[in-house]
Amino acid sequence: EPEVTQTPSHQVTQMGQEVILRCVPISNHLYFYWYRQILGQKVEFLVSFYNNEISEKSEIFDDQFSVERPDGSNFTLKIRSTKLEDSAMYFCASSEMGLATYEQYFGPGTRLTVT
Amino acid sequence: DQQVKQNSPSLSVQEGRISILNCDYTNSMFDYFLWYKKYPAEGPTFLISISSIKDKNEDGRFTVFLNKSAKHLSLHIVPSQPGDSAVYFCAASAVGSSNTGKLIFGQGTTLQVKP
Numbered sequence: 001e002p003e004v005t006q007t008p009s010h011q012v013t014q015m016g017q018e019v020i021l022r023c024v025p026i027s028n029h030l031y032f033y034w035y036r037q038i039l040g041q042k043v044e045f046l047v048s049f050y051n052n053e054i055s056e057k058s059e060i061f062d063d064q065f066s067v068e069r070p071d072g073s074n075f076t077l078k079i080r081s082t083k084l085e086d087s088a089m090y091f092c093a094s095s096e097m098g099l100a101t102y103e104q105y106f107g108p109g110t111r112l113t114v115t
Numbered sequence: 116d117q118q119v120k121q122n123s124p125s126l127s128v129q130e131g132r133i134s135i136l137n138c139d140y141t142n143s144m145f146d147y148f149l150w151y152k153k154y155p156a157e158g159p160t161f162l163i164s165i166s167s168i169k170d171k172n173e174d175g176r177f178t179v180f181l182n183k184s185a186k187h188l189s190l191h192i193v194p195s196q197p198g199d200s201a202v203y204f205c206a207a208s209a210v211g212s213s214n215t216g217k218l219i220f221g222q223g224t225t226l227q228v229k230p
Contacts, residue, residue: 100208106158
């Protein structure tokens with residue numbers, strides 16, 4: 001069964017450093033998402049991406065965040081200058097269409113720890 | 116932002132009995148609701164969904180009920196099995212006003228099914 005993969009599974013970085021979280025969505029999917037879950041809190045929407053541009057972003061997704069689809073398979077989330085409060089589990093998801101009625105398949109997540 | 120709320124952080128039931136997980140929402144624009152299941156070290160996995168034009172949707176052991184007037188939905192699992200032990204997330208989307216697939220999640224309820 002096709003699945004979304006994410007690397008690395010755990011990333012430790014120092015405050016102020018740049019990190020890139022990588023995702024390989026399901027190959028025929030067109031819509032891509034990043035969500036995050038701070039420990040003990042709810043899963044929060046960060047951004048949706050379609051046709052090489054952001055279709056919607058949350059207020060969490062400020063200028064420190066960016067997303068890119070550098071080639072036909074990868075989808076990345078970059079945090080330019082990490083803060084302690086960026087420590088969270090980051091989930092990538094993809095779907096065939098950009099409607100909630102189409103199932104979003106989630107990756108296993110990258111645990112980001114900012115020290 | 117508490118648009119989707121799961122007020123019970125945990126639930127414990129005996130194998131074979133019914134599990135009822137509850138979810139409340141505040142945004143009347145939500146018209147599509149989903150339940151996701153999450154095991155440790157994995158991403159959320161879609162379980163079942165319901166459109167606001169329905170009040171019930173059933174899939175095997177899983178049934179979701181929607182009460183629009185109360186802005187409340189529930190997930191029933193009958194009979195519960197030990198393999199159902201996981202964190203269950205309620206999620207909502209405003210499909211009619213958004214074509215991005217953005218999901219708003221609740222905090223999750225940890226279900227433990229005892230053998």
